[in-house]
Amino acid sequence: MDRRKFIRNSCTACLTATALGGILSSCTATKYISGKLGKDGLSVDMTEFEIKQKGKTAHRSFIIIRNDALQYPICVYRISEKEYSALWMSCTHQGTELQASGDFLQCTAHGSEFDNKGTVKNGPADRNLRNFPVSISGNQLFIDLRAI
Numbered sequence: 001m002d003r004r005k006f007i008r009n010s011c012t013a014c015l016t017a018t019a020l021g022g023i024l025s026s027c028t029a030t031k032y033i034s035g036k037l038g039k040d041g042l043s044v045d046m047t048e049f050e051i052k053q054k055g056k057t058a059h060r061s062f063i064i065i066r067n068d069a070l071q072y073p074i075c076v077y078r079i080s081e082k083e084y085s086a087l088w089m090s091c092t093h094q095g096t097e098l099q100a101s102g103d104f105l106q107c108t109a110h111g112s113e114f115d116n117k118g119t120v121k122n123g124p125a126d127r128n129l130r131n132f133p134v135s136i137s138g139n140q141l142f143i144d145l146r147a148i
């Protein structure tokens with residue numbers, strides 16, 4: 001292989017590895033589930049928050065529930081072992097679906113931001129997100145959707 005071909009092949013391999021690394025890390029960052037939809041709400045197994053690595057268990061700060069029966073996804077934040085928040089991912093400004101990023105939800109339409117309890121932190125939105133009651137029973141979270 002001549003020098004020029006070697007450099008071109010090496011650069012292609014590096015770019016491919018970098019792109020795949022970015023895709024893989026973003027895939028592991030956000031977990032999407034459908035939950036179990038019942039008459040009054042959704043049930044979620046709390047193990048969905050767990051990340052097992054090298055014999056240890058860490059926890060995701062949030063998961064996203066996408067269910068065909070719901071108009072918008074619900075972002076469920078794990079605030080602590082016994083405190084969770086379930087937020088309707090519809091921007092209170094004009095209804096754009098929000099993007100979760102760490103402990104914030106952001107709107108790509110006009111830049112509104114909400115914290116992990118749904119409180120508006122940056123406008124133009126001027127109302128907090130819809131926040132559904134969450135209860136814990138055994139190893140299950142129950143998200144009460146009767147208010148939808």
Ligand code: FES
Binds near residue numbers: 091096123125
């Ligand atoms: S629709 Fe979200 S900021 Fe306008």
